[in-house]
Every structure is written in structure tokens, then in C-alpha cells.
Amino acid sequence: xxxxxxxxxxxxxxxxxxxxxxxxxxxxxxxxxxxxxxxxxxxxxxxxxxxxxxxxxxxxxxxxxxxxxxxxxxxxxxxxxxxxxxxxxxxxxxxxxxxxxxxxxxxxxxxxxxxxxxxxxxxxxxxxxxxxxxxxxxxxxxxxxxxxxxxxxxxxxxxxxxxxxxxxxxxxxxxxxxxxxxxxxxxxxxxxxxxxxxxxxxxxxxxxxxxxxxxxxxxxxxxxxxxxxxxxxxxx
Amino acid sequence: xxxxxxxxxxxxxxxxxxxxxxxxxxxxxxxxxxxxxxxxxxxxxxxxxxxxxxxxxxxxxxxxxxxxxxxxxxxxxxxxxxxxxxxxxxxxxxxxxxxxxxxxxxxxxxxxxxxxxxxxxxxxxxxxxxxxxxxxxxxxxxxxxxxxxxxxxxxxxxxxxxxxxxxxxxxxxxxxxxxxxxxxxxxxxxxxxxxxxxxxxxxxxxxxxxxxxxxxxxxxxxxxxxxxxxxxxxxx
Amino acid sequence: xxxxxxxxxxxxxxxxxxxxxxxxxxxxxxxxxxxxxxxxxxxxxxxxxxxxxxxxxxxxxxxxxxxxxxxxxxxxxxxxxxxxxxxxxxxxxxxxxxxxxxxxxxxxxxxxxxxxxxxxxxxxxxxxxxxxxxxxxxxxxxxxxxxxxxxxxxxxxxxxxxxxxxxxxxxxxxxxxxxxxxxxxxxxxxxxxxxxxxxxxxxxxxxxxxxxxxxxxxxxxxxxxxxxxxxxxxxx
Amino acid sequence: xxxxxxxxxxxxxxxxxxxxxxxxxxxxxxxxxxxxxxxxxxxxxxxxxxxxxxxxxxxxxxxxxxxxxxxxxxxxxxxxxxxxxxxxxxxxxxxxxxxxxxxxxxxxxxxxxxxxxxxxxxxxxxxxxxxxxxxxxxxxxxxxxxxxxxxxxxxxxxxxxxxxxxxxxxxxxxxxxxxxxxxxxxxxxxxxxxxxxxxxxxxxxxxxxxxxxxxxxxxxxxxxxxxxxxxxxxxx
Numbered sequence: 001x002x003x004x005x006x007x008x009x010x011x012x013x014x015x016x017x018x019x020x021x022x023x024x025x026x027x028x029x030x031x032x033x034x035x036x037x038x039x040x041x042x043x044x045x046x047x048x049x050x051x052x053x054x055x056x057x058x059x060x061x062x063x064x065x066x067x068x069x070x071x072x073x074x075x076x077x078x079x080x081x082x083x084x085x086x087x088x089x090x091x092x093x094x095x096x097x098x099x100x101x102x103x104x105x106x107x108x109x110x111x112x113x114x115x116x117x118x119x120x121x122x123x124x125x126x127x128x129x130x131x132x133x134x135x136x137x138x139x140x141x142x143x144x145x146x147x148x149x150x151x152x153x154x155x156x157x158x159x160x161x162x163x164x165x166x167x168x169x170x171x172x173x174x175x176x177x178x179x180x181x182x183x184x185x186x187x188x189x190x191x192x193x194x195x196x197x198x199x200x201x202x203x204x205x206x207x208x209x210x211x212x213x214x215x216x217x218x219x220x221x222x223x224x225x226x227x228x229x230x231x232x233x234x235x236x
Numbered sequence: 237x238x239x240x241x242x243x244x245x246x247x248x249x250x251x252x253x254x255x256x257x258x259x260x261x262x263x264x265x266x267x268x269x270x271x272x273x274x275x276x277x278x279x280x281x282x283x284x285x286x287x288x289x290x291x292x293x294x295x296x297x298x299x300x301x302x303x304x305x306x307x308x309x310x311x312x313x314x315x316x317x318x319x320x321x322x323x324x325x326x327x328x329x330x331x332x333x334x335x336x337x338x339x340x341x342x343x344x345x346x347x348x349x350x351x352x353x354x355x356x357x358x359x360x361x362x363x364x365x366x367x368x369x370x371x372x373x374x375x376x377x378x379x380x381x382x383x384x385x386x387x388x389x390x391x392x393x394x395x396x397x398x399x400x401x402x403x404x405x406x407x408x409x410x411x412x413x414x415x416x417x418x419x420x421x422x423x424x425x426x427x428x429x430x431x432x433x434x435x436x437x438x439x440x441x442x443x444x445x446x447x448x449x450x451x452x453x454x455x456x457x458x459x460x461x462x463x464x465x466x467x468x469x470x471x472x
Numbered sequence: 473x474x475x476x477x478x479x480x481x482x483x484x485x486x487x488x489x490x491x492x493x494x495x496x497x498x499x500x501x502x503x504x505x506x507x508x509x510x511x512x513x514x515x516x517x518x519x520x521x522x523x524x525x526x527x528x529x530x531x532x533x534x535x536x537x538x539x540x541x542x543x544x545x546x547x548x549x550x551x552x553x554x555x556x557x558x559x560x561x562x563x564x565x566x567x568x569x570x571x572x573x574x575x576x577x578x579x580x581x582x583x584x585x586x587x588x589x590x591x592x593x594x595x596x597x598x599x600x601x602x603x604x605x606x607x608x609x610x611x612x613x614x615x616x617x618x619x620x621x622x623x624x625x626x627x628x629x630x631x632x633x634x635x636x637x638x639x640x641x642x643x644x645x646x647x648x649x650x651x652x653x654x655x656x657x658x659x660x661x662x663x664x665x666x667x668x669x670x671x672x673x674x675x676x677x678x679x680x681x682x683x684x685x686x687x688x689x690x691x692x693x694x695x696x697x698x699x700x701x702x703x704x705x706x707x708x
Numbered sequence: 709x710x711x712x713x714x715x716x717x718x719x720x721x722x723x724x725x726x727x728x729x730x731x732x733x734x735x736x737x738x739x740x741x742x743x744x745x746x747x748x749x750x751x752x753x754x755x756x757x758x759x760x761x762x763x764x765x766x767x768x769x770x771x772x773x774x775x776x777x778x779x780x781x782x783x784x785x786x787x788x789x790x791x792x793x794x795x796x797x798x799x800x801x802x803x804x805x806x807x808x809x810x811x812x813x814x815x816x817x818x819x820x821x822x823x824x825x826x827x828x829x830x831x832x833x834x835x836x837x838x839x840x841x842x843x844x845x846x847x848x849x850x851x852x853x854x855x856x857x858x859x860x861x862x863x864x865x866x867x868x869x870x871x872x873x874x875x876x877x878x879x880x881x882x883x884x885x886x887x888x889x890x891x892x893x894x895x896x897x898x899x900x901x902x903x904x905x906x907x908x909x910x911x912x913x914x915x916x917x918x919x920x921x922x923x924x925x926x927x928x929x930x931x932x933x934x935x936x937x938x939x940x941x942x943x944x
Contacts, residue, residue: 025497025541034652037545038568039831066563067654069497069541073509078408079400088324091538091656096510098360098437110401118398123747124334126398134395141388145405148384152377159370162354162362164315164437165346169381172314172408180506182539182656184563201334201400261733261777270888273781274804275595302799303890305733305777309745327774327892332746359511416742418775420799420890550880551872560796570832570909582873590870596806598870606867613860617877620856624849631842634826634834636787636909637818641853644786644880673806673872 003027003219011214013206015109016176017076021215026068028053028222031185034064050222057226058236065186065223070215072181077108079173080204083195089187094179098164101157106176107146108203112136116202125199146171185220189227192216196232239263239455247450249442251345252412253312257451262304264289264458267421271300286458293462294472301422304456308417308447313344315409316440319431325423330415334400337393343382344410344439348372352438361435382407421456425463428452432468475499475691483686485678487581488648489548493687498540500525500694503657506536522694529698530708537658537695542687544653549580551645552676555667561659566651570636573629579618580646580675584608588674597671618643657692661699664688668704711735711927719922721914723817724884725784729923734776736761736930739893742772758930765934766944773894773931778923780889785816787881788912791903797895802887806872809865814884815854816911820844824910833907854879893928897935900924904940 003024010020032049035056036042043049056064076084085092112135116126129135149169156166183191188211194200195208217224229235239260246256268285271292272278279285292300312320321328348371352362365371385405392402419427424447430436431444453460465471475496482492504521507528508514515521528536548556557564584607588598601607621641628638655663660683666672667680689696701707711732718728740757743764744750751757764772784792793800820843824834837843857877864874891899896919902908903916925932937943 023497023502025495025543030495034565037565037650037652039571040567040650063563063565067543067565067652069654071497071539079404082318085321086328091535092322093506093509093535093539095512096360099511108404110404115392116398116401117396118393124332124400126400130395130397138392138395138397141391142404145385145388149381149407152381155377156351156374157354159366159374160353161366161374162352164360164362164439165352168315168344168346168378168407168410170409171385171404171406172410173406174404174408178509178512180509180539182541184654203400259733259738261731261779266731270801273801273886273888275807276803276886299799299801303779303801303888305890307733307775327771329742329745329771329775331748335747414745414748416745416775418777418892551876554790557793558800564794568832580876582876587864588870588873589868590865596804596872598872602867602869610864610867610869613863614876617857617860621853621879624853627849628823628846629826631838631846632825633838633846634824636832636834636911637824640787640816640818640850640879640882642881643857643876643878644882645878646876646880675872 006215006219009214011210013076013210014203015111016105017074017080017108017207019075019207019210019214020073021070022073022180023071024069024219026185028220030067031056031064031220031223034067035061053222054226054229057223058230062186065189066184068185068220070183070185070188070211070219072211072215073178074181074207075176075178076207077174077203078177079108079201080207081177081179082173083201083204084181084207087183087187087191089183089190091182092179095177097167097177098162101163102150102153102167102170102175104147104150107150107171108174108176109143109146110135110139112139115139122199126202142171142174146174185216185223188216189223189231192227193231242451242455245450247446249446250312250439251347252341253316253344253443254310255312255443255446255450256309257306258309258416259307260305260455262421264456266303267292267300267456267459270303271297289458290462290465293459294466298422301425301459302420304421304459306419306421306424306451306455308451309414310417310443311412311414312443313410313439314413315344315437316443317413317415318409319437319440320417320443323419323423323427325419325426327418328415331413333403333413334398337399338386338389338403338406338411340383340386342412343386343407344412345379345382346371346375348375351375358435362438378407378410382410421452421459424452425459425467428463429467478687478691481686483682485682486548486675487583488577489546489552489580489679491547491679491682491686492545493542494545494652495543496541496691498657500692502539503528503536503692503695506539507533525694526698526701529695530702534658537661538656540657540692542655542657542660542683542691544683544687545650546653546679547648547650548679549646549675550649551580551673552679553649553651554645555673555676556653556679559655559659559663561655561662563654564651567649569639569649570634573635574622574625574639574642574647576619576622578648579622579643580648581615581618582607582611584611587611594671598674614643614646618646657688657695660688661695661703664699665703714923714927717922719918721784721918722911723819724813725782725788725816725915727783727915727918727922728781729778730781730888731779732777732927734893736928738775739764739772739928739931742775743769761930762934762937765931766938770894773897774892776893776928778891778893778896778919778927780919780923781886782889782915783884783886784915785882785911786885787816787909788915789885789887790881791909791912792889792915795891795895795899797891797898799890800887803885805875805885806870809871810858810861810875810878810883812855812858815858815879816882816884817851817854818843818847820847823847830907834910850879850882854882893924893931896924897931897939900935901939
């Protein structure tokens with residue numbers, strides 16, 4: 001896909017979120033060219049270029065993959081942000097709840113058929129779903145609880161309480177939050193590997209998958225193919 | 237203060253939080269010795285050592301200060317964690333809300349006389365206080381809202397909802413959270429400078445101050461003195 | 473200057489070196505837009521945008537400046553590389569002396585009128601010049617010593633000695649070396665501040681100056697103006 | 709081995725080099741304790757502790773291994789330093805050739821029976837040895853070339869040439885150089901994996917091996933065992 005079709009593209013995720021590619025530097029050829037610096041070589045055509053890139057991925061020569069940069073703008077619930085921000089190789093600029101008040105509908109609602117059960121075997125994961133009937137009760141309770149929290153938040157703001165403190169009333173894990181995240185392709189692959197994995201929390205996995213399918217693969221088709229083969233499937 | 241008196245010491249912060257020094261590597265002399273590597277020199281006594289350390293701080297020769305490491309264990313509300321985790325030079329291990337359920341009293345309560353007003357001049361800050369009478373209303377409302385959220389959280393857990401999802405019911409900014417944070421002295425000073433500043437949010441400032449007064453100053457008295465002179469007061 | 477005129481431009485430095493901008497992501501507006509994420513704001517025209525950028529620089533709000541990336545290709549003597557590589561925030565891909573043999577004329581020659589005297593006051597710096605007559609003797613001796621070392625290097629290679637070991641014969645500080653260096657604008661400013669300073673070694677200072685004048689200033693004119701005012705001149 | 713026997717211990721490497729452990733923070737238990745932060749758990753005895761540590765290594769839960777710090781002082785030829793410094797996760801303080809003149813015998817001499825042949829199959833590596841007779845010629849030539857370079861270096865210094873420039877006369881790859889290098893256990897394992905590998909250059913491999921055998925294994929016996937099993941041998 002053409003670079004110009006990727007930059008500015010926005011993909012919807014969850015009920016009110018999205019991820020957008022704001023800018024992109026480099027492509028598969030930039031990775032190959034960086035690797036060739038070690039022997040001061042020139043391209044010998046796409047077939048050999050692709051072969052070299054696969055060699056780099058297979059043998060974990062990671063520095064050439066640092067030469068490509070992605071800059072995303074993301075809107076996601078805080079529960080997602082909280083896990084995302086643990087990846088220290090991103091550059092972030094994020095919305096400030098101290099500066100900007102939240103809006104009434106800035107909350108992540110779980111649909112009736114999307115309440116996940118605690119996994120009995122994996123203490124950190126979910127497995128299977130509640131019945132939609134049971135789920136409907138929790139979706140309704142969550143919506144009401146969001147509304148009550150937001151009402152108290154507004155009352156505090158109206159009484160002059162500082163935004164940084166009034167947000168204690170909010171259901172902080174579910175509030176939508178916006179940030180810019182910039183990262184190189186090597187470190188992005190590390191993020192994708194961990195956050196696309198089956199045991200990653202659903203609320204971040206769908207963002208990682210959106211990035212991979214809609215931006216990473218079209219921007220770096222050779223790299224994506226080699227990543228799937230050597231990293232995701234673990235071939236040698 | 238002796239190193240052995242510092243390691244293991246715990247200081248209370250906010251209503252239910254604390255910060256504890258788990259381990260410490262190095263002291264003022266280690267910083268001076270690292271700096272002397274550049275000229276393969278030896279110590280010429282404490283007076284010259286201290287002078288060299290002040291020279292390093294004044295001229296922002298930062299690498300020797302990376303040679304000292306602090307490892308803390310912290311319990312603080314998520315609103316504090318959220319700001320803390322933006323400092324990418326820490327190594328963190330943190331409690332997992334996916335793994336461990338939260339307890340009923342794991343919430344940060346604002347006292348009646350501690351509700352801060354929005355600053356009229358600084359959009360990101362607070363200034364002054366609500367009257368204790370008005371504050372009492374919000375403290376009570378916050379407590380009730382915490383309880384209601386916790387009741388819904390427990391109900392969801394009891395119905396089998398995964399912990400990672402049930403926490404949407406919680407007042408996520410106010411829940412107490414525990415983590416280990418390790419950092420070198422150079423990057424810790426950067427954290428302290430930003431988070432002890434008057435425009436830092438109160439809920440992180442008190443942690444930064446506790447670290448500075450109870451651990452940083454006793455562990456690195458020369459460094460602390462030079463930090464105050466050249467960084468905090470900006471002398472040249 | 474247009475982005476398309478900057479990318480691919482190469483500037484000569486020292487006797488046989490150069491620095492070339494291979495790619496660039498972002499501009500002054502990208503920095504301002506990233507900063508506005510904190511309050512989810514939109515541009516209010518160039519005048520206010522520039523004012524905001526100056527505010528960011530003055531108050532050391534550094535993260536928005538991480539949103540711009542420069543990718544350079546550099547040819548410089550190893551004495552320069554050695555200092556450059558200490559800046560750990562660059563992504564590098566470098567020529568490998570294990571892989572590629574060096575050429576006969578890959579050496580940095582000091583002109584007769586460019587031999588610098590040891591500074592009497594600053595143990596790390598130079599000050600003033602040797603007379604051109606005296607300098608001529610050293611230039612000639614250096615050239616002859618380079619040639620002799622290269623002759624021994626070639627003899628070792630011809631006898632089958634591994635390239636990685638044969639290079640011990642070379643005057644390793646003076647050999648020219650090529651690398652790709654990618655960095656964001658915030659960390660590039662830190663590099664420029666230290667390496668354009670009067671006490672930086674001449675052989676890296678000329679590269680830093682070339683980057684600043686030929687690439688940084690035209691790519692980020694507002695940022696450069698603010699950098700000079702608040703960082704280089706230290707105004708407040 | 710007791711911590712107090714490790715700190716201060718120095719191991720000889722190559723003809724004139726060494727590596728010394730200057731300080732150490734943490735042990736296997738510190739890694740396990742950091743991991744337990746995620747579920748706020750306590751130790752249940754050494755057997756379960758060890759099992760948890762092996763689980764962490766096997767599943768690449770890397771952050772707990774960041775909680776242990778090693779600080780080394782190293783003396784090695786520049787050809788080693790040059791490769792070492794590419795690992796950006798170390799904190800370094802290094803000797804300055806601008807500040808301190810080099811000594812006459814600060815050079816790495818290759819013994820007659822230690823000249824390695826270029827590998828015919830791996831363009832970056834060596835394989836097999838020259839005959840000791842042939843090697844003797846190169847050892848002698850190298851010694852003479854070092855002496856001539858050093859003579860010119862001293863002559864330049866005596867004429868007042870700045871140290872930073874006079875070093876161009878030296879055989880820069882072979883000169884011995886001293887530095888302090890501090891790193892956490894996770895990133896040290898990454899260094900060890902790459903630099904103990906058979907295709908790493910001999911002159912850095914012997915340092916990596918010395919660190920592993922004399923310091924890493926005695927300091928972190930469980931971690932070393934798990935590292936060998938899951939990382940070096942690649943078991944799953």
C-alpha cells in the first residue's frame with residue numbers, strides 16, 4: 001500500500017476508540033540499506049534484498065529494524081494505556097486529566113455479550129464468556145456506575161475542586177484517553193509480540209492487532225512476513 | 237546515616253501509602269571514583285573528593301551519578317503510579333490487577349480539609365483549599381462511591397467475571413497499588429526535580445519528598461547538597 | 473527549506489568526511505501538535521503555535537521534541553565515532569572492520585596548519601596552533617606512519633590473518649569509518665549542545681556544527697531559534 | 709560464593725587486561741521477590757523460589773532480572789571497548805585520552821601462536837591459526853609498529869601537540885583502555901549471549917567469559933542455570 005494511503009488513516013477499535021497512523025519514516029528497503037552499512041554494500045535487486053532482510057530477522061540482527069519509525073495517535077481506555085505505557089521504548093505525549101476535563105461519554109462500555117470469565121488455569125487471563133443475560137446486568141450496572149461517578153466528578157469541578165483531584169470519582173480504568181506514541185519498528189515488534197499474544201488482555205490485544213494488520217503489514221510487508229515466520233511462529 | 241539503617245526503612249505517605257528502601261548500591265565516594273576513571277586518578281582525601289563531586293554536578297557531568305542505584309518499594313494510589321511510570325528510566329515490577337484482587341480498603345481517601353481548589357492561573361495545578369465543611373461532603377461522597385464501586389467489583393468477581401475486566405467498576409485513580417522501582421541516582425534526581433516542584437500534583441510530590449528527605453539525602457549527603465545548590469536553586 | 477531539498481543532501485566535513493541527511497520525520501508543527509495532545513487542542517495559527525513551541529523549550533517540556541526524527545549517514549574518523557557512540561540515544565548501524573577491509577586512503581590527515589596545542593588550563597582541551605613549519609613535520613610523519621601501518625595491515629591480510637585482528641596495525645583513531653545514526657530532535661539537541669561547545673574536540677565539533685547549520689536549522693527553524701535562546705544562550 | 713568474596717575480586721584477561729567486580733546489588737532472591745510483587749506474595753521456601761525463577765526465564769519475564777546490578781571495572785584493548793560500547797544499556801565511565809597520556813606498554817600484543825586466520829565461510833569471523841613461525845613475524849612487526857607509533861606520539865606531546873590530536877599516531881585499536889561499566893542482570897545476559905557466542909571476536913569473548921564464570925555464575929547461581937538452559941541451549 002502506498003505510504004500516502006497509510007498516513008492519516010484511522011481504524012476504529014472497541015466501542016469508542018481508534019488508532020491512527022500520524023507519520024511513518026522508512027520502509028523495508030531502509031532496513032536493508034542500514035544493514036548494508038556494515039559492509040558498505042549496495043542493493044543487488046529486490047530478491048537479494050528480501051533474502052538479506054529475512055537473514056537479519058532470523059539471526060536477531062535487530063539494529064537495522066530500529067531505522068524505521070511509526071507515529072500513532074491512539075484513543076483507548078486507561079486500562080489499555082496503563083499496560084501500553086510499560087513499554088519504555090515509546091515516546092509518548094498524552095492527554096492530561098489535570099488540564100482537560102473528561103466528557104460524559106468518555107467511558108468504555110462492555111457489551112452484554114462481551115463479559116469474560118476468569119480463566120481457571122491462568123491467574124492473569126480470561127477464558128470464555130458470561131451468558132448475555134448475565135452480561136446485560138453488568139453492562140447496565142457499569143453504565144449506571146459510570147454516570148454516578150461522572151455526576152460526582154462534575155459536582156466537584158463545579159464546587160471548584162481541582163481537576164487533578166476530582167478525577168478520583170471517575171472509574172479510572174474505563175475512561176477513554178488519547179495519546180501520541182512513536183516507536184521504531186524493532187521495539188514495535190516486541191510490543192506486538194507480547195500484546196497480540198493470546199494471554200494479553202483483550203482491551204490491548206485489539207489495538208495491537210489493529211496496528212499490525214492495518215499499519216505494520218502494509219508499511220513493511222517483508223518485515224511482517226519474516227516476523228511471522230521467525231518470531232511469531234518461532235521457526236529457525 | 238549508616239547504609240544498614242537505611243535499607244529496610246519504611247516511611248508512611250498519604251493515608252495508607254508508604255515508600256521503603258529495599259536496596260542501595262554505592263555512595264558519594266562511588267560517584268567520585270567513577271569520575272576519576274577519566275584520568276585514572278586516586279582519591280586525595282575527602283575535601284578534594286567533595287570538591288570534585290560539586291564540580292561534576294555544576295558542569296552536568298552526569299554519568300558518574302549513574303553509578304549509584306536505589307531500589308524502592310512503593311505503595312501509592314494509581315493517580316501517583318500513572319505519573320511515576322512516565323519516567324522511563326526506572327525498572328519496575330508492579331502489582332497486577334489481572335492476577336490479584338483488590339481489597340475493600342485499598343482506596344485513597346481525601347480528608348475533609350485536603351480538597352484542593354483548581355488554580356485559576358495554572359490550568360494543570362491546584363491552589364488553596366475548600367472549606368472543611370464543603371470538603372467533608374466530598375470526602376463522604378468519595379467514600380460512598382468507593383464502597384459502591386467495590387461492591388459491584390466483588391459482585392462481578394463472584395459471578396465469575398475476570399479480574400482484568402471487573403476492575404472497570406473500581407475508582408481506578410484512587411486505588412492503592414504496590415510496585416518496586418529501581419533507578420540510578422542521576423535519573424532519580426531528574427524525577428525528584430520534576431516531582432518535588434510546586435506545580436507537581438500533591439499526590440506524587442509527597443512521595444518524591446519522602447524519597448529525598450529520608451533516603452536520598454542520608455545516602456548521598458554531598459550529592460544532595462550539590463543538587464540543591466546547582467539544580468534546585470539554579471546557582472552557577 | 474523544503475523537506476525534499478534536505479533529504480539526500482550531503483555536506484563535506486574534514487578532509488575526507490561528510491554528513492548526509494537520509495531521512496526526516498516531522499517538523500516544528502509536529503512538535504506543537506504533540507504538545508497539544510495534553511489538552512486535546514487544535515492549532516490556532518502559526519503565531520500561537522510558535523509561541524507554544526517557545527514555551528515548551530523554555531520550560532524544558534521535552535517529550536514533544538522526541539516526535540521528530542533525523543536519520544544521518546556519516547563518514548568520520550574513528551576518534552569522532554568513539555565520542556559519538558557514547559550518546560546512547562542514537563540508533564546506529566556501522567561499518568564493520570571485521571567484515572570489510574579498509575582502503576589505503578581511509579585516513580584522516582591533519583594539515584600542516586591544523587595541529588593544535590594542548591591547553592594549559594583545560595586538561596581535556598586544545599588551544600592555539602603549532603607553527604605551520606612545525607606542523608608540516610607532523611603531517612608528514614603522520615602520513616608516513618599511516619602508510620607503514622597500512623602496508624603491515626595488507627601484509628597480514630595477504631598472509632590470511634583475519635580482518636578483525638589485522639586491524640591492530642592500523643592507526644585506529646584516524647581511520648575513516650561510516651555509519652548511520654538515527655535520533656529524535658530532543659536527544660539530538662543534547663548531542664549538539666555538548667558537541668558544539670568550545671571544549672568539545674574539534675574533530676567532532678565540526679560534524680555537530682554541520683548537522684546544526686545544514687540540517688537542524690532548516691528542518692526545524694522555530695525549534696532552532698528557541699534552542700539558541702533558552703539552551704545555548706541560557707536565557708530564562 | 710559469598711558476596712564479600714566477589715566484590716573486589718579481579719580476574720586477568722588477555723596479556724595486560726583484567727575485569728574486576730566493583731559492586732553488586734541483589735541476588736537470585738531479589739529477582740524472585742520482585743516477580744512476586746505482581747501478586748503481592750511471599751516466599752514459600754527455596755524450592756518454590758527456584759521454580760518461579762526458572763518460570764520467569766523460560767517465559768522471558770525479563771523485568772525482575774533488571775533488579776540486580778553489577779558494576780565492573782575493565783581494562784581491555786580499544787578493539788574490545790569499541791564493541792562493548794555498542795551495548796547502550798550499560799552506564800559507563802571511561803578513561804579519557806584527551807585528559808591522560810597513554811603509557812609505552814599500554815598495548816595489546818598478540819602472541820606468535822595466537823594469530824587467527826580469516827574464516828572462509830563467515831566474512832565477520834576468524835577460524836584456525838597461523839603457524840607460530842609466521843605468527844612470530846607479525847608479533848614482532850606489531851611490537852615494532854607500536855613502538856614507532858608511541859615514539860611519534862611522545863614527540864608530538866613534547867612539541868606541545870594536544871593529547872586529543874597526538875593520539876592519531878597510536879595504533880588505536882590495540883591500546884589498552886580502562887572503564888567502569890554498570891548494568892542490570894537482564895541486560896548483562898543479553899551482552900553475554902552475544903559476546904560469548906562462537907562468532908564473537910576473541911578479544912571480547914574472553915572478557916564476556918570471564919564475567920560469566922567468575923562473577924555472574926557465583927553471584928546468581930539459579931539465574932545462570934536457567935540462562936544456560938533456556939537461552940544458551942534454547943530449550944523450551
